Amino acid sequence: MSTNKQLRIISPNGHLGFAPTKEESFKLGAATKPDYYCCDSGSDDIGPAPLGADKSVGMYDWQVHDLELMLLAAREQGVPMIIGSSGDTGSNSRVDMYVQIIKDLAKKHSLANFKLAYFYSEVDKEYVRGKIRDGVQIEGLDGRSSLTLSELDKTDRIVAVAGVHPFIKALDMGADVIIGGRSSDAAIFAAPAIREGYPEHLSYYLGKVLECASFCAEPYAAKESVIGTISHEDVKVTAMHPDQRCTVASVAGHAMYERSNPFFEYFAGGMLDMTNCHYEQYDEKTCRITGPEFVPIDGKIKVKLEGAGKVGEKYIGIAGIRDPYSIKHIDKVIEWSKNQVAEMAAGREYFIDYKIFGKDGVMGEMEPVKDFKSHELCVVVEGVAETKELAEQVTLMATRQIFYARLPEVKGTAGTASFVVDEMLRCTPAYEWTLNHVIPVDDPLELFDVRMIEVGN
Structure with a gap:
């Protein structure tokens, strides 16, 4: 268990590069010296076309803008920066694009050498075909039946959705910057907290509340920064924009808005139960949350697969x-x-x-x-x-x-x-x-190969 009383993570944008991060609230948050700079850069909300066509929906210049803000602040402070679902879909080409952007920014700003870790999320169709032929059931989600070979044949590209594991491995390898393939939104934020010994139930809730940045605050404003603080007893989330507040209503509403059962969120190996969450107004801009539970699921770990045809x-x-x-x-x-x-x-x-x-x-x-x-x-x-x-x-x-x-x-x-x-x-x-399924794996890192390089001037 970590001996630190708390860990603070800034989330500057609910979808990096989809529209530019607002600089004022980001700089206010950076001035408080958070322990990590983390951001989700993707979603399946954008539909299957970007994955199938292997393209981004965010403008390249906007993505550079957001990565530059985070990289310079994190490197100046000497703390890790973590990006998941690079380039909207987390496909291999999007990871490569982000890695190159980080290299270009390091050269542009003459940054001292640092360690850059990255991992791919694409899954070869033949790997999946082999599993089906071996009798492995690849279960469908949201009412879909188990995956068939004919459905697989209609698929042009598949990505696996990473949990906390490749991010934790990269941090264990000494990474200063992590560029991730397709990832669970919440895992990007939960990973550093779990690695530093904070409880799983609070760490996953921390990820849940931070993944969309200022969407958990009121009045509504997108692309503004918020900071999540985790201790061994609670999670607190604070709005950085001068006119925004994280309230009981805004935080609880965000945590529960997007699921058929609003009290449960599933992760590889477990389930976040928010039935008994308690929300209270900690101060004018901060909401405090206690009571979430993380329930491990017996059996093999299952990784979500997304495919487009x-x-x-x-x-x-x-x-x-x-x-x-x-x-x-x-x-x-x-x-x-x-x-x-x-x-x-x-x-x-x-x-x-x-x-x-x-x-x-x-x-x-x-x-x-x-x-x-x-x-x-x-x-x-x-x-x-x-x-x-x-x-x-x-x-x-x-x-x-x-x-x-x-x-x-x-x-x-x-x-x-x-x-x-x-x-x-x-x-x-x-x-x-074509795929919205889960595949059983023996090792949660089985589909994610973490690599490390050194970057700098």
């Missing part, structure tokens, strides 16, 4: 409608458009979707429009097909046919759509989640 090429079209009669009968307009696409693309596979946005609300495809009071609508058309040519054709046809819809009681060329985008917008290809 390409569905087809994708285009977007946009139509604006101001004609009151067309707005009132928008369901018939969409039905006409769909039928015209079906006639044009008969015998070929495609997917078409309509999202209808109006000033009084948002509707999904073909939902009733009774009492819809907007004076204008925006229809976003999404077309997907195996080839770029067919995807563009079905999207263009669907968008233009909104203008040409044949409605009863419309006489002459009154027109329906006031504006149609004829130039289709080509998008990243469409992908789907």
Whole structure:
């Protein structure tokens, strides 16, 4: 057990590089000399396309900005910096990109030599195929059935979601900076606390409350820094922005907002039970939390796998409608458009979707429009097909046919759509989640190879 009374970790951004970290609150937090600088850089909330296409959704310059803030502060203070799920997805190419950014920043600022650890999270499909053929059950999550070879064949890229173990190993190796592949959001923060001897139940709760940075504070403000403090008895979280506070309501609300059962969070080897959490206002800007429990799960450790597979090429079209009669009968307009696409693309596979946005609300495809009071609508058309040519054709046809819809009681060329985008917008290809499963492993480091290099001027 650590003899230190407390450990302090700064979380500057709930998703590094997704939008730039706000510098004022970060500098206020850095001035308090935290023990660790930790940040999550990824999420599956962004959908399967970035993983499948192996690209980032954050701008490169924003990612450099956030890494630079953290690196300079951590190196000046001489404390560790930890990044998980590098480059949004934690794929190997994103880890390599972040490692190179750290090298470039070290050279730019003439930093003294330091140890940089990194690990990859991508999993070879053949490794997974071998497990299935050996009779290993790779269980599905969120209602999915166990993984089959046919589902695996549809997959272009797989990442394993790391727990605390590769981060702890890197710290044991003497790392000053850690660049991680795909990781559990909370594990990035829990790892240093567990390594330094703080209780697992409080360490995992610390990670849970810090992972989204200022989302646990009020009033709402993103990309602001917060500091989590763990002792052997409690966790405290403090907002750094001058106008934000971590309150009982904001912290409890954040801890419970994103799960079907809001009181439980699962990790490799155990489960965080927040049923008996107690929240109290410690001071004006700080909430104190006690009472979480960590319940070990018997049996093998299971690691989550995320996989994405390409569905087809994708285009977007946009139509604006101001004609009151067309707005009132928008369901018939969409039905006409769909039928015209079906006639044009008969015998070929495609997917078409309509999202209808109006000033009084948002509707999904073909939902009733009774009492819809907007004076204008925006229809976003999404077309997907195996080839770029067919995807563009079905999207263009669907968008233009909104203008040409044949409605009863419309006489002459009154027109329906006031504006149609004829130039289709080509998008990243469409992908789907093919894996949301857990695979049993004998060693929690089995899928994560931790490497170390020395970086400096």
